[in-house]
Amino acid sequence: MKENTARFGRRLFVIGFWILVWQLGAHAVDNHIILVGPWDTVLALGRLIPDWEFWRSIAYSFGKITLGFLSGFGAGVFLGSLGYRLTFVKDLLKPVMVLLKSIPVASFVILALIWAGSKNLSVLISFIVVLPMIYVNTLAGLGSTDGKLLEMAKVFRMSAVRKIRYIYVPALLPYLKSGCRIALGMSWKSGVAAEVIGVPDHSIGEKLYMAKIYLNTADVLAWTLVIILVSALVERAVLGVLGRISFGGGAYESGGS
Template sequence: MFKQAVGRKLKALLLPAVIFIIWCLGSKLQLFNSYLVPPPAKVFTTALYLLKKGILLRHLVVSFYRVFVGFAITFLTAFLLAVIIALNTKLSAYILPLLEFIRHIPPIALIPLLILWLGIGEESKLMVIVLATFFPVFLNTLSGINNCDPKLVEVGHVFGLSRRERFFKIVLPQALPAIIVGMQIGLGYSWRSLIGAELIAASSGIGYMIIEAEQLSRPDIILVGVFTIGLFGCLIDYLFFKLTAHYLERGNNQNAASFKNKQFN
């Protein structure tokens, strides 16, 4: 088991290690133009400088704030709308076609309009994140509720549960894994949309740091920004997974196997 886990981690590190070695060798042998691909040492020194000066942290805090506020707004609106539509099937005929239309429009395409309507403050940036993350949360919540096993809902009927009790005690717990997966995808999308959001006349944030570095022709800072987004994206994903693993795993067969091994053999 332990060997398998170590083996999996080594496999995951193999490709990044190969890319890193090519990057090091290419820079050392001057195969790459250092103006376009800065050497690893230069990127590392820049990262240390940005950390020491608190620049990276300041941008990170702002980006985190935008991601979490944007995602919180998304979750509240997408979750509530999905629940309302799932419980009032007649409404879905009016609302779903419009949402389907909006789903196909990339949030970036709406940036000019968002600036006109909401200005260049935080609202327009948050709106880009909301638009980018709304659909995974909304569609997964809707499908989780709609695909709830009617046989289990009947159990609630039989034991005299009210409509509200059936929703909270049977439908919602059954939809929870789908909702969590939607949230996980949505969180990932929120990081990806961050750059787009911070393109809008921002003066801080990791996205802004990258855009500013592009204007200053500092690919080393761009790479620090890119690695930071990737690293913290993975970290958020991992923490979210750890926080929600219990709800995803409870009662599934994998869990069953481990329980049997522990208890009954």
């Protein structure tokens, strides 16, 4: 308890320190176009919050980026599992995944704009960014499965479902969690970047773009703050779900059926 309080205090101090540095920086620059301080950012946010369009933009970008993330996650786990079972599939997918990882997001955005237009741009870009990360982590996680437990499962003729639940999932989860942590942040960064380039109506990217056009730095920072908050909340939710899976099946934990 004491340790937790100390840790919380330390964290508060660190945050406070950097906010102070930010405020002092803004004060020193003294130019609202180049840099606004935290207070002006909060004021800008306060102006945005009552506006219906603010929530609509969040909902729009949240929906699109989450859809991209979830489909990338699902496809990554599916293809990773397939690649683990079938070397042929793994070899077949290797160049695709290398390509997806190495091509700059901006190039994808432009190509996606040509192919699919701006409406579903962030879905596609989030998907493309998340897929290789989750794929690689799924392969690594399944590759780390304890071979001795698999032998045990073979001798005891365990069903595929039980093997997945008791052997594969516990091996996979730590890799999926760390992959998710990075992939979630990246999906938001690339998703919003795609929106800024594609400027779909009612998106956070559009609002950022408009704020840039009007040199409204306070709005840019306010929207950035919103992106960080929403992305952190989504990360918490997803990691919470994965955490529940890892401790799931504890029907016997509290001493009975």
